[in-house]
Amino acid sequence: MHLHKSKQLFARAQQLIPGGVNSPVRAFKHVGGIPPFIASAKGAYLYDVDGNTYIDYVNSWGPMIMGHAYEPVVRAIQEQVQHSTSYGAPTELEVLLAEQILRMVPRIDQVRMVNSGTEACMTAIRLARGFTDKNKIIKFEGCYHGHADSFLVQAGSGVATLEIQEVPGVPSSVAADTLVAPYNNLQAVDTLLETYAGEIAAIIVEPVAGNMGCVLPLPGFLEGLQQRCQEQGIVFIVDEVMTGFRLAPGGAQERFQLDADLITFGKIIGGGLPVGAVGGKREIMSLLAPSGKVYQAGTLSGNPLAMIAGYTLLRELDLNRHIYEALEQKTQQLIDGLNTVFGKKAIVHQIPHIGSMLSVFFTEYPVHDFVAASAASNELFKQFFHAMLEKGIYLPPSPFESWFVSYALSDEDIAKTIKAAEESIEQILSR
Numbered sequence: 001m002h003l004h005k006s007k008q009l010f011a012r013a014q015q016l017i018p019g020g021v022n023s024p025v026r027a028f029k030h031v032g033g034i035p036p037f038i039a040s041a042k043g044a045y046l047y048d049v050d051g052n053t054y055i056d057y058v059n060s061w062g063p064m065i066m067g068h069a070y071e072p073v074v075r076a077i078q079e080q081v082q083h084s085t086s087y088g089a090p091t092e093l094e095v096l097l098a099e100q101i102l103r104m105v106p107r108i109d110q111v112r113m114v115n116s117g118t119e120a121c122m123t124a125i126r127l128a129r130g131f132t133d134k135n136k137i138i139k140f141e142g143c144y145h146g147h148a149d150s151f152l153v154q155a156g157s158g159v160a161t162l163e164i165q166e167v168p169g170v171p172s173s174v175a176a177d178t179l180v181a182p183y184n185n186l187q188a189v190d191t192l193l194e195t196y197a198g199e200i201a202a203i204i205v206e207p208v209a210g211n212m213g214c215v216l217p218l219p220g221f222l223e224g225l226q227q228r229c230q231e232q233g234i235v236f237i238v239d240e241v242m243t244g245f246r247l248a249p250g251g252a253q254e255r256f257q258l259d260a261d262l263i264t265f266g267k268i269i270g271g272g273l274p275v276g277a278v279g280g281k282r283e284i285m286s287l288l289a290p291s292g293k294v295y296q297a298g299t300l301s302g303n304p305l306a307m308i309a310g311y312t313l314l315r316e317l318d319l320n321r322h323i324y325e326a327l328e329q330k331t332q333q334l335i336d337g338l339n340t341v342f343g344k345k346a347i348v349h350q351i352p353h354i355g356s357m358l359s360v361f362f363t364e365y366p367v368h369d370f371v372a373a374s375a376a377s378n379e380l381f382k383q384f385f386h387a388m389l390e391k392g393i394y395l396p397p398s399p400f401e402s403w404f405v406s407y408a409l410s411d412e413d414i415a416k417t418i419k420a421a422e423e424s425i426e427q428i429l430s431r
């Protein structure tokens, strides 16, 4: 495998774009080396500009649950594009997507479409503050809710990967309103709730953390948060940008039988186009302008291409629910194979997983929070990542990111991945 053209493009990109990328983790800074520049993708495969093929476990960081260039979505976009790409006026497509979301996700009444997960989370927090007339929020260490000021405090994903402790440019006055507790730690939440009694607008949580690797909620954690919010008049925000439409047709809200006040969406909701949404109880949602005074807007929000892509993908998922079982089977197959490979060579490891999300931590201890995730071997992860890439397996370039299994992944692809893992481990051990 060579990366001549990628190398040249990366050099050019670095001159023109800070770090050569338009989103930090893509730069491979943590694992080192040159990121392959992608020329195209189809199904389970990525093709780079140097002619290398990869089996993809990133899937655009989540959206490509059916694999790349999924025919129904491609056709729907092609059909729509002839009728202009934006009007800045209401369309039937927005109604169709809103109806589709509310059909799939239980216990929410309204949605507002935005352009990214970041925007969805920003809007949710503003709504919570507007609704409660309070300023402070509680988030969890290692959870990522996009790059808005309020959330860049002990955030996961790229912030964790790049080991940025404090983000310059985030005013300390804003950061002071963001309180942080360790994931899965209700006691720490209770301490914050006592210390800041009457000041908390919202608790925001990833129902399955996917931005410090994949970390599952312990039994009772989410329910405990929800109960505290209900008792104390705090807005319970479940960030389903990653888990929405992935863990189940109705996401974590369905899978864990939650009753969130607000839910944020992104990734799968746009079928690979830039879309986010915030949904929730009518009582809170109706505060959004123009029905209420909490202002939020967007020139390209509800964009027709994005709406038709999202609507088409969600409808397929809704009508073909066996997809979710198949995804779990594929994921289990992969995990069984990896467990065997690592077990044979006595590589200590954990593979937390749920639905079609997983990640590999090289540690002997179970991972329930960011401290435990950080204690896993970075060095082994880096070596494993590069050995796998070399063999055509495209994993997220950080141990703090989830792997995603797509429906396009065949048994043969999974078998190839497991074989590559076996060879990679042998290679690493023989060094």
Ligand SMILES: *Cc1c(COP(=O)(O)O)cnc(C)c1O
Pocket (backbone or CB within 6 Å): 115, 116, 117, 118, 119, 121, 144, 145, 146, 147, 206, 210, 211, 239, 240, 241, 242, 266, 267, 276
């Ligand atoms: C990706 C992600 C976001 C941010 O979404 P963008 O579309 O990248 O702005 C927010 N929350 C969670 C849980 C995410 O995984």
